Structure formats: C-alpha cells, structure tokens
Amino acid sequence: QVQLVESGGGLVQAGGSLRLSCAASGSIFSFNVVGWHRQAPGKQRELVAEIISGSSTSYADSVKGRFTISRDYAKNTVFLHMNNLKPEDTAVYYCNAIIARSGSYSGQGTQVTVSS
Numbered sequence: 357q358v359q360l361v362e363s364g365g366g367l368v369q370a371g372g373s374l375r376l377s378c379a380a381s382g383s384i385f386s387f388n389v390v391g392w393h394r395q396a397p398g399k400q401r402e403l404v405a406e407i408i409s410g411s412s413t414s415y416a417d418s419v420k421g422r423f424t425i426s427r428d429y430a431k432n433t434v435f436l437h438m439n440n441l442k443p444e445d446t447a448v449y450y451c452n453a454i455i456a457r458s459g460s461y462s463g464q465g466t467q468v469t470v471s472s
Contacts, residue, residue, distance in 0.1 A: 358461045360384050360451045365466030368441055376436040376466060378451030384432050385410075389454040392425065392436045394447035394468075404449070405436060418444070441470045 359381040368374055384390060389416075389466025405415045407463065413425055413439040424437040434451060448465040455461070 357387075358452060358453060358455065359459070360461055360463035362449065362451050362463045362466040365449060365468045367469045367471065370442055370470055370472050372441050372470070373437070373439045373442065374440065374468060376449055376451075376468075378434040378436075378463060380432045380434070380453070382432065384427055384429060384434060384453075386454050386455050387453045389452075390427065390434050391452055392434075392449055393452055393462075394445075394449045394467075396444075396447040399447075399448070406452075407434070436466070441468075443472045444472045446460075446470050 361379045364376040365400040388410050393401050394404050395401040404417055404419055405423055407413050407425055422440045427434045446469050448467050450465045451463040453461045
C-alpha cells in the first residue's frame, strides 16, 4: 500500500502562485504514472498534469504555461507549481499514482481557492 498526502493548498488572489506537495510513503521510483487531478464543485474530476514513466510530462490545455509538475526523488515528493492562478483553478487538487502490478492510489486532496 502506498499513501499519498497532499499539502500546500490555500486561498490566493488571482495572479498569485501556490506550490502543492504530494508526499509518498514509499519510493516514487516505483510510480509508473504520477500526477495531479482536480475537481471543482459540480464538475467532473479532470487531469491537470502528470509524469509518465519518470520523464514524459503532460498538461491540461487550461494550465499549460502556468503549471509545472516536478518531483524530488530524495524526498519522495511530487510538486505542482502553479503560477498566474485564475478563479477557474479553484478546486480540490488530488495527487494520484499508478504502480504496475500494484494498482492506483490517490490522496485525500487539498483545497485551492482563487479569489478574483
């Protein structure tokens, strides 16, 4: 079992920045896919950014150029750097990971609220 714990959410004004962290209970080397999803009230959960096979990154069109996903293997932590935040970025952000022959895992989420 892998546990993922998100942190770093909060309230920020439009145009501001936040850095979300996802601390894993085990080595993130084992993650085939790791990423961030978000879910706004009344909307479906959507992919924000992900790292595939440790190197390839993918972003939702709505966050390209503003968000960056990164990881620190020494700290077993995945980050989501969010710049130029917009009110439409308001959502609960979840860290997710897929480990081959083990399964998929998700954290409890962290709230991001962007005020206009």
